[in-house]
Amino acid sequence: MAAILPGMEVSMDSTSRKLMKELEEMQQTGRMLRNMSLARMLSLETGNWQPPVDLYEGKSEFFVYFDLAGADRESLSVTANEHQVRVSGKKELTAQKAIAGIHQLEIEVGVFERTIHLPAAVQVDGVTSGYANGILIITLPKKRKKGKVCITISAGEK
Numbered sequence: 001m002a003a004i005l006p007g008m009e010v011s012m013d014s015t016s017r018k019l020m021k022e023l024e025e026m027q028q029t030g031r032m033l034r035n036m037s038l039a040r041m042l043s044l045e046t047g048n049w050q051p052p053v054d055l056y057e058g059k060s061e062f063f064v065y066f067d068l069a070g071a072d073r074e075s076l077s078v079t080a081n082e083h084q085v086r087v088s089g090k091k092e093l094t095a096q097k098a099i100a101g102i103h104q105l106e107i108e109v110g111v112f113e114r115t116i117h118l119p120a121a122v123q124v125d126g127v128t129s130g131y132a133n134g135i136l137i138i139t140l141p142k143k144r145k146k147g148k149v150c151i152t153i154s155a156g157e158k
Contacts, residue, residue, distance in 0.1 A: 049108040051087070053116055062140045064116055069134030070107070078129050078138060082121040085138055088113040 012020060054065040066087050068076070076089040090111050121143040129138045 048111045048113055050114045051108070051112055053114060055116060055118075057119065060142055062118055062120075062122065062142065064138040064140065066114070066136040066138070067134065068131070068136050070109075071134070073131045076131065076136065078127075078136075080122065080124055080127045080138070080140060082124060082143065084115055084117045085127075085140060086113065086115040087136065087138075 056063040071091040122140040126141040
């Protein structure tokens with residue numbers, strides 16, 4: 001069994017397990033590169049830092065995970081349209097009075113904003129979100145495609 005999303009298990013054959021392992025390795029490499037990205041820390045669009053994001057696709061919805069450890073839920077704002085979701089807010093650390101120097105500085109603080117473009121249109125009125133343990137999860141149901149419908153013709157009255 002392999003986990004696609006947290007809490008979601010799928011049984012797979014050996015080829016699928018191998019592909020899944022390669023995908024997980026690619027994700028780790030992508031995370032390392034993203035963490036080294038100056039563009040993520042100093043966004044050209046907003047001038048603010050950008051939180052890391054994971055975007056997953058399910059059968060009928062998209063799941064967007066924002067890593068916002070330390071952000072107060074009250075400071076967060078989520079807006080969505082059919083093609084993108086935008087999260088903004090502010091993350092602050094408690095100031096320490098006795099700091100004499102800094103030896104390592106990695107935690108992003110201050111105002112942030114991040115817009116994620118979605119691979120397909122979503123139903124805006126069905127979007128939900130939840131924030132727990134520093135992770136904001138936004139669930140966006142896919143928009144139902146309009147298409148042709150076969151209509152059966154019944155015998156009419158004479």
